[in-house]
Amino acid sequence: MTEKKEKILEVALELFARQGYAVTSTSRIAKEAGVSEGLIFKHFVNKQGLLDAIVQNGMGDIERAINVCLRETNPKKSLAMSLDLALSLMREKKEFWQLTLSLKYQNPEIANKYHHNDIMKMLQTSLEDAFVKLDYQNPLAEAQLFGVLINSFFIQFIHEDNGQQESFLNFIKEKYKL
Amino acid sequence: MTEKKEKILEVALELFARQGYAVTSTSRIAKEAGVSEGLIFKHFVNKQGLLDAIVQNGMGDIERAINVCLRETNPKKSLAMSLDLALSLMREKKEFWQLTLSLKYQNPEIANKYHHNDIMKMLQTSLEDAFVKLDYQNPLAEAQLFGVLINSFFIQFIHEDNGQQESFLNFIKEKYKL
Amino acid sequence: MTEKKEKILEVALELFARQGYAVTSTSRIAKEAGVSEGLIFKHFVNKQGLLDAIVQNGMGDIERAINVCLRETNPKKSLAMSLDLALSLMREKKEFWQLTLSLKYQNPEIANKYHHNDIMKMLQTSLEDAFVKLDYQNPLAEAQLFGVLINSFFIQFIHEDNGQQESFLNFIKEKYKL
Amino acid sequence: MTEKKEKILEVALELFARQGYAVTSTSRIAKEAGVSEGLIFKHFVNKQGLLDAIVQNGMGDIERAINVCLRETNPKKSLAMSLDLALSLMREKKEFWQLTLSLKYQNPEIANKYHHNDIMKMLQTSLEDAFVKLDYQNPLAEAQLFGVLINSFFIQFIHEDNGQQESFLNFIKEKYKL
């Protein structure tokens, strides 16, 4: 991957996340990346192709992070790790999550293709496992609720880094005695 | 308000919700509303003005609905009503909520102006009240969590009317013994 | 002539003069005149008709003023009066002259119809008369030059009321020993 | 500068001069230049940017011509050259002058920026110089009058190439014994 190709991906991610995909023009991306407009299309065929590449990139990183978390067999530790993972992902991949969330309302196809199906289902089964091991009455519903909480965590805090995130997480950990 | 003006608002809400604001063209709105494109601008000045009008309209309806819920003084009933209200609003104002949610990532200013500040804060204080009355240890955090749950409820289920909503709600009611 | 009709003429003259005919919209005129857009067309058929009415109005006033000046038979007095007339017209009918001048470059047909042919020719023959009586060698060319000076006077000073006008006029009067 | 860019400038100058800036549409310019409409905006950002470019272009040519004339130290020759220059500029840069004059009433900012301040002041001081050297009583006023005459010359004759220009010039030269 050449330097310029990488710069395009970087700038596009930032702009897509900040302004939205539809509203970000390829010419703006080219300008901010210090690159000719044509190059974007040489590398990514079209605007949608650029988005695909960004999403694939980001998902790769995240899958690797999640896989570590899935190997944990102790249920309490597994749940705690899920929460901690959410926090660290949110901090380190902020732009990517902003993009991912916004796509749900702008590009449902691509959003669902990646976001929902692959990753979240992997996490969901890991959560169900944990609640089964912990002998909860309704482990499926509990897993769903816990998943919703993680999801909400992103949605609630992705835009405002106000330091409340830790206290919110700790409160949940207490509730589940993690 | 003339018939045509109302038709514009109706069609625009539907399209903005389904496709997103940025991606919906005024010419498409005009065509589907059976109206000249110019009329949109006569009535709403701007595309943004049209969005403003839609949001204001929708918020009016919702405020009225929430106000009923806020008058309840019994804490358990109040929490239960909040959940039920979320369900009924989601069903009756589906398009409006889709729009509202999507705006967070496309038009943060207008989204925050209405969605967050006015209405959600009213609800938040009502939740805090309830948890204080119920003698929870950390009523503020509990209210925040409960608010997040309601919010998530929208986010999770707004796109897929798969009948799981009631069971999810009931599960939460059980958890809180409502 | 109703009040509203008169208000339209007044506002339109001001806007046409300040901004130019092409650039002034009928809706702007209506708004500033406190009148419905339709009324303009009821009274003046179309935008051009409004312009015609304004020009006709203004020309009437000016013709009356010039006619006084034309009755003067003493050549020196006649020339001096022409200059003074230019000054007073410029001051009292400023907006109308601005409009008239600008039309030359925007609406040559209507401009020539009134500005050039009718009035300026009347003045031109009066000037020729004067220079003939004063025994100038080339009275036709002198009259043309004097006409040009008057014309320039308008063009030079119509936009900037800087008080230099009198001194400029006096200088010319001295030159011609008026 | 590519061929197409130059063609746009050429066509736009012609149309702006003939019809006025406000009234000339970019689509018309594109059509007559045999160019896509988008190209105009790629090259000049704005319709106003296109106008700016035209004015800057024209002014460059004219400044070069005037500078030659300013180097003349003999006062009579200098005055005569000013008049001759006016005639030749009027013939060779007819369209540009038409545009410049019309801008005074349509786009005063840009017109004044260039037309008045830069060039005309250079000429004015050169005229003052000449009248000082020729020992006129009131050289400042004389220079102003002479400048007005040159200006009028443009205004009077730019639209009608009726051959009267030379005789008018000669008449002035005689008056000033040039």
Next chain:
DNA sequence: TATGAATGAGGTTTCATTCAT
């Protein structure tokens, strides 16, 4: 006389994309 809702053509501008170099 006066209104104001409504129109449709046309205006400027943006944008994703192509292509010769």
Next chain:
DNA sequence: AATGAATGAAACCTCATTCAT
């Protein structure tokens, strides 16, 4: 791999004008 001139469709918006009331 990279540029940048060029395109054409479509975007938002303005405007003169009409018409029912």
